[in-house]
Amino acid sequence: MHPIYASLITSISIIFSISLFKIKKYKLLIIIGNILLVLNLILLSRKSAIIIMSVLFFVFIIFNKAIKIKVKTFFVFLVLLLFFITIKFIPDISNRFNDFSVLFDNTKASSTNLRINLINTTLNAINEKPLFGYGIGDTKDVLSALEDKNSFFKGKYYNTHNQFLNTTLATGIIGLLLFIFFYSKIYN
Template sequence: MSNFKFFSIKKTPEILLLNLFLLPIYPDNFKPACIGIFAFFSLLFHIKVVGFSIKFNNLFFINCSLFLVLLLSLFYTHNLKEGFSNIFRLLPLIIFPISFLSLKSDTTIFSNKTFIKGKLLFYCATLILFVCIFINFFLRGFVTENFFLNYSYRIIFQLGKYSMHPIYASLIVSIALIFSINFYKFKKYRLLFLTGNIILVINLILLSRKSVLIFMSVFYILYLFLNTKFSKKLKFFSAVFFIVLFITVVKLIPDISNRFNDFSSLSDSSKATSTNLRVRLTQLSLLAIKKEPLLGYGIGDVKDKLITLENQHQFFKNNYYNTHNQFLGITLSCGLLGLFIFLYFLYKNIKINFKDNKDNLIIIFIFVSLMFIENLLDRQNGIIYFSFFINYFSFQKKSIE
């Protein structure tokens, strides 16, 4: 009986890890519970196998550093209610390093076999999610001639606990598409993955995020040329096809064309476009940073500071906007010191994943790129996917070295 219990404890972290790759199909209010259960059994596994002693490594301290510096900023923030709320939301940034450090003696959880299973589960979960979204919209009578124009709006407001900002929807689609490349070697299932990818690409287009389309195009071409498995001929024709497809989509789909026309409004800063909004927010953020450059305002006071500055400008119409730039957001929270720690954290994780696994590297680059135009760590989906993938990628890579 005791052997059976030990076997169950040994297998449980792997099962719960693979469950995390299914997060796209879970509603937002269920995702934190999945992470908490995984963390609990990871610690339980460590206690049963190793005991209460734990050997820390540099990667653990580096990957916990961002959370710790944001936590320390509570000591000089004034709005503690907002500060503790933000810290609670950021808990995955420390939960995943602790969990993966606890599991470092598990030879299966970081194996390539388990990772491949996880990639397949994430791909299938993402595909199921967006197929179900389409079915839901179809049954509710939303699939009309204006479907292309209203898709992004409905993704945000009309899916209940599955509602999400289009950037985060685009993010998980992009990750699923990158993971799918691993399965094209299976000729028997190649047509299935091709069909699935067409569905996901259509969703990426419907979501109409110009920044994601640009980043995915650039990183897809970069992936082709970095990957030695592809012939030069295949690289060339794939790149040409992708560029032609990108130009065609931008030209023929009105919602996307309008978003790219935003760039022309830069000459008229009074126009209320998403591009001008980000320019204005960058200017205000830099102005605020100049007043508290070293340690920032503390994680609880950033929102209040931005509201004060934004209310002084008619452009924002008394609406609150965050910095729409993760690097500026962190600098406002904990100063240039915090920004340096964050950049070092990203540098070390990129360096760990740089040599062998191009899939991991491209996914990390997508996260980092989106951080220039979005506060990914201000939303639950951004925090969970970023902290899960960057920690698993790096701990997995370190375990097999």
């Protein structure tokens, strides 16, 4: 399994386990399980999952009315401290977060710059055919041709890594609107 998917599954497990804190009988077991899940998240070293979990934790702590202000302050301080210690002293995670320092230099190879270049390349392609897109079967060819022109990709093919961008590239704005409409109908 790719580490980002394992990180997402771990993050979702942590989020859903929060509702189980109400069961006093299993509270200690849930806390120990969550500590292990957080350690797993740290070992997987995916910056997006770490950032998202930190933000969700802050939102949960800040907006939870059952938690007293002193406890909120303690938890926020503790998580910030653990977050910065993790980023600073665990080499693999530190290297991943150092990617942010090269955001303004699109020529240096990093996973963050790869995503930025993919988004820019996809948006450029969408701008050429915004209304109806290129067709469902042609997105790979379109991206391959554009990526060949960009020396950052070094002849490798990458997909859009974003379902909404991929849908817009394939079917245009009209297809994206239909896609969003159908998803909104599913959840209503």
